[in-house]
Amino acid sequence: MFHLPLIVMAPVLGVLTGLATGFGTRKAMRDLELAPGRWPRAFGVIGAILGGLFVWTTLAWGWQSTPDVLPQTFWKEARVVYHLTLISLLLIITATDMRSYLILDWTCKLGIIIALLGAFVSGDFQLAHVWVDWNQEIPQLAGPYLPAWLSAYPHLHGLAWSVSGMICGIVLTWCIRWLGSWILGMNALGSGDVLLMAMVGAYMGWQPAVVVTLLAPVLALGIGGVERLRGNRAALPYGPFLALAALIVLFTWKWIWMAEFSLAESNPHDRLSTFAIRRFFGDPIAMLIVAGMSVGLLVLLLGLLRLYKSITPGRPQDRDPKLARNESRSSSQNEGTSAP
Numbered sequence: 076m077f078h079l080p081l082i083v084m085a086p087v088l089g090v091l092t093g094l095a096t097g098f099g100t101r102k103a104m105r106d107l108e109l110a111p112g113r114w115p116r117a118f119g120v121i122g123a124i125l126g127g128l129f130v131w132t133t134l135a136w137g138w139q140s141t142p143d144v145l146p147q148t149f150w151k152e153a154r155v156v157y158h159l160t161l162i163s164l165l166l167i168i169t170a171t172d173m174r175s176y177l178i179l180d181w182t183c184k185l186g187i188i189i190a191l192l193g194a195f196v197s198g199d200f201q202l203a204h205v206w207v208d209w210n211q212e213i214p215q216l217a218g219p220y221l222p223a224w225l226s227a228y229p230h231l232h233g234l235a236w237s238v239s240g241m242i243c244g245i246v247l248t249w250c251i252r253w254l255g256s257w258i259l260g261m262n263a264l265g266s267g268d269v270l271l272m273a274m275v276g277a278y279m280g281w282q283p284a285v286v287v288t289l290l291a292p293v294l295a296l297g298i299g300g301v302e303r304l305r306g307n308r309a310a311l312p313y314g315p316f317l318a319l320a321a322l323i324v325l326f327t328w329k330w331i332w333m334a335e336f337s338l339a340e341s342n343p344h345d346r347l348s349t350f351a352i353r354r355f356f357g358d359p360i361a362m363l364i365v366a367g368m369s370v371g372l373l374v375l376l377l378g379l380l381r382l383y384k385s386i387t388p389g390r391p392q393d394r395d396p397k398l399a400r401n402e403s404r405s406s407s408q409n410e411g412t413s414a415p
Contacts, residue, residue: 077152081135089127092159096122099167103182107175118170125166125322126159132326133158139328143207143219143353150199157193157200158325161186161278165318168271172314178267183274187241190277194237198229202328203282205236208357219357236280244276244284245269251288251373258377259384268313275321282356283324286331289369290320 077084097119104111132138133155146154164186168178194200208220225232248269255263276284295316302311324331332353339348355361 081131084134085127085130088130088156088159089123089125092126092163093119093121093123095160096163096166099163099182100170103167103171103179104174106179106181107171107177109174114170114174118166122163122166125162129159129162129326130155137329138326139202141203141329141332141353143209143221144201144203146199150197153197154200157189157197158278160189161275161325162322164274165321169315169318172267172312176312178265178271178314180270183267183270186274187277190274191234191237191241194233194277195230196233198231198233200233201236201280203236203280203332203356205232205239205280206357207353209351209353210357219353237277240276240278240280240284241273242276243281244272244274244288247284247288248272250370254370254373255377258374259381263377264313268317271314271317275317279321279325282332283321283328285356286324287317287320290323291316294319 079087097115100118101111101115104114134152139154164182168182171182172178204221204225206222206225211220212218248264252262252264252269255261272284272288275287279287291313295311295313298316299311333351335349335351337349355365
């Protein structure tokens with residue numbers, strides 16, 4: 076596509092990603108009526124580094140390559156640019172959420188438009204097909220089951236996986252938001268977080284969106300817990316953890332999709348005693364069981380959190396002053412939600 080050596084292409088695309096990130100961060104800060112300060116420069120540098128690394132790890136080391144998704148060379152390189160726009164938008168969203176606890180509508184809506192159009196026009200940008208059943212694979216004889224219409228109508232398939240990812244991101248985050256409201260009497264996620272996950276799902280598909288949703292709270296508990304103990308900030312916005320989880324999944328999708336875990340030490344190569352992520356996403360019954368268990372665990376954790384809050388006296392310093400300052404912002408900006 077670019078007719079450039081990879082050693083040149085990676086830094087060039089990295090710099091362009093950094094410039095786009097810096098410009099977008101500056102615009103977002105001004106939209107929020109905040110002094111940009113060093114934020115655009117800092118996030119521009121981060122964008123350049125991540126962009127260059129992403130180009131190299133994807134094209135040189137094949138970190139997104141899986142046996143069931145084999146895009147043509149042109150679309151494989153174009154998909155890198157496609158995902159660089161996601162990286163830039165995730166960094167802009169992280170900057171505004173960290174600075175003001177707000178996620179601007181235009182950052183997510185722009186991403187959704189780019190994601191849907193790119194998926195439809197290319198028909199070859201998916202990380203995983205909208206449906207693939209690895210449970211029907213016969214090693215060395217037959218690959219996973221793919222519906223015939225996927226190859227017959229690639230542009231329709233592109234739209235299908237992107238729309239299904241967007242819907243999955245919305246549904247998952249709205250369920251968490253509703254459960255938080257019901258159990259805690261407060262929103263567990265802000266509307267900006269819902270829009271952010273809609274964008275992530277539209278770019279990456281429904282299977283990666285599920286992984287991002289599961290990974291983000293783990294990151295929030297780990298990083299947020301450390302920050303809480305250090306006493307640096309009373310609360311952290313949740314959007315950056317969703318963005319960080321999306322970046323991790325984007326960079327390491329090959330390893331996530333092909334991961335296998337042996338459940339029996341005596342025979343680690345037995346398929347019946349091996350849990351594989353790719354086979355899990357082709358088993359509706361297993362997904363329903365795990366979804367039910369996840370909801371039950373979430374209800375339990377939220378219930379314990381409510382109990383903790385009821386027996387622990389609130390402290391005035393637990394409320395970040397930025398929250399109060401930004402409550403009067405206009406409706407064109409969506410609130411993020413703090414990670415406790």
